Amino acid sequence: MTAKPKFAMYWAASCGGCEIAVLNIHEKILDVDANFDVVFWPVAVDAKYKDVEAMEDGSILLTLFNGGIRNDENEHLAKLLRRKSQILVAFGSCACEGCIPGLANLSPVGDIVHTAFNTLTTDNPHEIYPRASFDVPEGELHIPRLANVLRPLDLVVDVDYYMPGCPPESHQIAAVVDLVVKVVKGEAELPPKGAVIGVGDSTVCDECPRARNVKSITEFKRIQDVAPVDPNLCLLEQGIPCNGPATRSGCNSRCPNAGTQCIGCYGPAEGVLDYGARLIAAFASVIDAKEPEEIERILDGIPDPVGQVYRFNLAGSLLKASAEAWKAK
């Protein structure tokens, strides 16, 4: 029992939902405890960075890394945990492809800071901003330096597996935990490196129970502008831009089941290079119009195309970030 394999989890630029999702796997969490020695998991156990630094390289069997790389602290930890871990999993949409924090890649970092510290709701009359370093009696404090853009984990370090979702579904986490436990016990083999785990092999429509027909769209509408929404018919056919067709299955089509469109948190399907490009092609293909003016009119129904097709993937897309974001110095 002494040689329980070591487990770590870390939280970079993300919302924290992934951590909660792991805690939310109910009794399976006991398996984690039973089978692993949790050495580092800031949200759950008290361990310091220096403890990790002190570990031998490759001594952690499994690290679930959630969050994108937005600042030098994130980057440092990513590299550190890579060194110390045998299996590094990009866990959750942020680590896999940037997720919502990645949407900040549309704005220059300066704007982001300004917005955070000086908005209508943040009263900052003296324009006080955090400083990179600050002297306190205990010494000099440094706050992490923000990068111009956010990067998914695999643009910074080598990643062994990807597990998308915002957050990943509990049943999928449980399944992966099961698998690793089996592997540890020698009852199963690991999937090939680079694989996406805890997902289905098709897209959300595959699991979606809604009826569907040949598609022909004459209007895109926001869901709140559709009344009534047909509960049994494909949302896309009702003009609601549903990302289900392009989004990796595995969530049991949670959103369409709940009556709302898929927004794409499970990322692209197997082998797809650019998620947004797939949706652009798919949506545009089924528009029922031939005249440019008419096409433009229909597309006006998607007022924020990047937000629509790259909500979870901007940082991991081919273009990665807007020109303004990284050209800003």
Next chain:
Amino acid sequence: MKQYAYYPGCSLESLAKPYQLSAKEVSLALGLDLKEIEDWNCCGATAYFPVDELLAYTLVARNLAIAEKTGLTEFVAPCSACFKNAYYTNNYLKKDPDLADHINFALEEDDLHVEGTLKVRHLIEVMLEDVGLEAIKNQVTHPLAGLKIAPYYGCQLLRPRKDHEDVENPQFFEELLSAIGAEPLKYETKTRCCGASLIITNRKAALEMVRLLLKEAIDRGADVIATTCPMCNVNLEVYQSQVNREFGTDYSIPVMYFTQLMGMALGIAPRRLGIAKESVPKAREAVTA
């Protein structure tokens, strides 16, 4: 009672008072509540467009804006020219945000703003579609049996075409006349122009146009010509004597608004329909005969 933003137009206050009277009486009887909009202005008929297009639309738009403010959703005009102007102004406004911006800039001076959200309709449309032929038929107490009527549609009630409807040989006026018990006649020239304001600006042309309309109605044995527009009514009625003088004819045929005829059939007193004041005295006899 369904309410409508009612725009009578200038002529209904003067030359076409009988139309005003009868329109109100009949609407009331049929359960239509025509709410006259406050402080409306002249829509310009056909005379603004030759001067300034934008001004013409703005003048019409002011009335639409006032109507929009009432919260009612439908704008009803009894005059075909007013109807056409309002219909198209409303349409263009909706389609062309740039035009709407220009107009709204001017309307600011009168604290008004127009969106183009109204449904613009002609009074006869409202009667046919919202009341319906069946309901009208049911209310008829004095069917105009045996009265031969030439249904004169005129121009701007139909044209330019609004959608895909038949603008060459429409039937709705005939159906309405049949519903009140009258006999609508075949009237080939029913959609031909009455000359409109040419009666002033090109008298010869207009009198010839009026003559042809009168001739066909009389040739086909009409007792009365029915109209849907004050301009048509005036040209056909008031200028009969001038036609006679110009062409040596002796035409004398009553010309009545469809609302007057409907009113008669609904048993409303002729006086309340403005019939006593008809220029052609035979009107009343023809109807009551």
Next chain:
Amino acid sequence: MAAELSFNQEIANMMYATHGNPISHCLQCGTCSGTCPAADFMDYTPRAIIGMIRENFKDEVLASNTYWSCASCYHCTVRCPAGIDIADMMYALKRYSMWKSRFKEGLIGPDFSEAFVKMIVNSGKSFEPILATTYLPRFSAADMVQEALTATGLVLKGKIPLLPKRIKRLKKFQRMVKRIIPLGELS
């Protein structure tokens, strides 16, 4: 230097709401002129006018009575196989001729239109007796007598009010008009 606009383009520019109306598509089929109830009273038929506009016969077009003889009945418009709104184009010609003050001598239309607009700017509503003073003097003596008789008859029957009506918010109304055309030019 920008090339000078053709007459065709100038007229297209005068058609704001219909975005210029494709008069270049005209087949010269004559449906419009065959339809027109006023064609017999026109110097050139509507079709001929379109042909002349396209070929830049500006002086001849402006000097004709054709467009001022159009009753705006839109019958040609709904029949044109090329989708041309001829009636709207006639309006554009009227506007152009008013703008440039170039129209055939002796026409009543231009004065009538101007008077009408002035009247509305002054009162917000139209009033026949005021209007009549602008056109009656142009009538032949016999026509004038006829018209006067007709008018008196109407007044006696109470159809023509003796005093002009005015809208209530006239001042605001006039300021509104002013935002589009300077009032000085009209009243």
Next chain:
Amino acid sequence: MTEKIGVYVCHCGTNIAGTVDVEAVSKWAGEKLAHQGVVVSRDYKFMCSSLGQELIQKDIKEFGLTRVVVGACSPHLHEATFRNACKEGGLNPYLCEMVSVREQVSWVHTDKEAATEKAKALIAGGVARVVHNEALEPLRVPIHADTLVVGGGIAGIQAALEIADAGFHVYLVEREPSIGGHMAQFDKTFPTLDCSACILTPKMVQAGSHPNITLLTWSEVTKVDGYVGNFVVSINKKARYIKTEDCTGCGICWEKCPWKVTDEVFEAGMAKRKAVYVPFPQAVPKYPVIDAVNCAYFLKGTCKACEKFCPTNAIDFEQKDETITVQVGNIILATGYDLFDAKRIPQYGYGRLENVYTNLEFERLCNAAGPTGGSIVLHDGKTAPKTVGIVHCVGSRDQNYNAYCSAICCMQSLKFAHLVHERTGAEVYNFYIDMRTPGKGYEEFYQRLLEEGTHFVRGKVAEVTDFARTPEEEGKLIIQVEDTLIGKQRRIPVDMVVLSAGLQPRHDAKEVGKMFGIACSSDGWYIERHPKLDPVATMTEGVFIAGCVQGPKDIPASVAQGAGAAARVLGKIQQKEIALEPVRASINEAQCSGCRICNGLCPFSAILFHEDKMVSEINPALCQGCGTCVAACPAGAISGTCFSNEQILSQIEGLLLLNLDVKEAAAA
């Protein structure tokens, strides 16, 4: 590197070498692209020569090449050549990739340095791409020798006869009781004024009795499965209620039948026929049909007069519709046209004013076998008209109706003018917009009409009315028009008006086309493969069109197209099988989510959806390989051979010189 790639850069004499430093390019490729698998890179004077081709073959053997890139002219010129060379050398032909350094580089650029750099980039693109090429086999499809012809008008008859005469079997399917189509309704045909029946009947009879033609009248195709070479077609033979084996066509039944109905099809509503009828005396086949919708027996349960009188007991009220299935290799659609409905133009008075006729009605009026025995008379059945107005372009060249020119109306109107003149001596007015007489002998016909004294008024008729303005107009129909040559509005009183209604697509053309996998243009006519160079083929392999289905045309052109389509079919039959390029898309069933995005995108209906499995599938024989669905599939479930994502994405990298040291590449 698993692949061994050979690169060959052609000089094309000086065509390429004059502008591109061919040696340098070849040397560069051998060095800089070695890490991508290039094992040999050569330049040669004329790669397409036999020596050049042998060079490749030798290298395939010597170096064990698994891929070949040829930098030369356009693939449209020599792709087949080099694929073939590879095949001869033992390499699958689809593992060869061509790069156009002549049409796209040397011939269009002048700066030698820039041209050489571009050539390198293109070669790099080709190499990056060829790595992902797959070994493929062309799709070979056998051609069934039978042919289906749909529509027995003149075009369909001609096509059927050509094929049958060549010794192959044809199924000729006609919806009406007899073949003949519109031509059978005419009296005379322009411009030669041959009697229509005289020239058509022999062909109809021939088609009806040809040993190689199975004539299926009163029948319609209901379903088409399969693809070129092997279509499986279901045909519904509507119940005729006549035992055709027993019927002799004696005509007693329709003589005795008491039940009369207006014949809206053949007689264009101008005459009545019986409930049991043949549409016209020369009908092929000769036996009648019972029109159950109008038959007294079917309506009321009594009558059976026909049955009583039939000498051969050929009447069978128990007959049912029957579906037969046939297998054919090719299909010709020749379903013709419908006439424009003149009622849609109310101002022309058709249907409202007596003595306003359509052109088809007028054909019947002229026809010796028609309702008036060929005399041109007014509605009253006796009075000959003194003046006749013929209105061209009714519903044609008009954006409110059909924007196109119907092609035959001018000539047909001239024909009518002549017939009126010849038979009644009446004054004839033709109202036209433009006189279009572009066929052989057509202009001469027009000249003849001019000599006959026909009035030609240039102007599109505004309206036809019976409201008389003047005493001269009383009792007449008045045609109001601008005489545009004079510039005056005219009102011309006539006794009879003939409206030359235009041709328009069959009302059901769209649905019928869909069944056969072909599409209609915005006008509604079937789209040909190429408007000039392939007017009888369609985008669907094995489906051809002929006659007015393709667009308005006259009889000579319909016949020519019928024969042309037949020739195309015969060519296919003779080849016995066809090889289709293996450029095809396919769906990975496991990855397909059944979202149905792709379902409506294929113009050839190659994509089907399995409701049971909720996945889509592509029929490789129908797919033409355009790749649209590949690009559209949001799940990335569709891949395309020859133009796969990997191929194109790698080519992009190659063209941008990405997987090289960029500076080094530029310096080389």
Next chain:
Amino acid sequence: MNDKTFEPTIIGFTCNWCSYRAADTAGTARVKYAPNVRLIRLMCSGRLDPTFVFKAFAGGADGVMVTGCHPGDCHYVEQNYKALRRFILMKRVLVQMGIDPARLKLQWASAAEGVQLAAEINKFVEEVRALGPLHWNLDYQEAVSTPAMEEVTA
């Protein structure tokens, strides 16, 4: 590249039936045009996957040109309309990403229009030249550098 004028790199996508043949036609007729465009042959403009366009930009292209048959002339009936629709949506995305949409051009060209295609290529090269280098991939590498907070808030 420093002292010479900027030479943009442009990736072009052509359909097999019309525009690729137009390029052939231009070649056969020896029509000269700028050497900046490198063409990729697709069967149809309907094959155009937005991935290709983004890949090209991300990979260093300064402009992307998509060509296909004229509307109504598509060899595959109407697939070029699908290209048109994708093109319009792609442009909207490019705008949001800060890439001048003028860097993406859609050009219809029939097989006969070699001269026109050459002229359009020249025009496009000049337009992209005027826009300057895009250098998406290179700039991204620099962009991940972590500036100090002071730089950010300055």
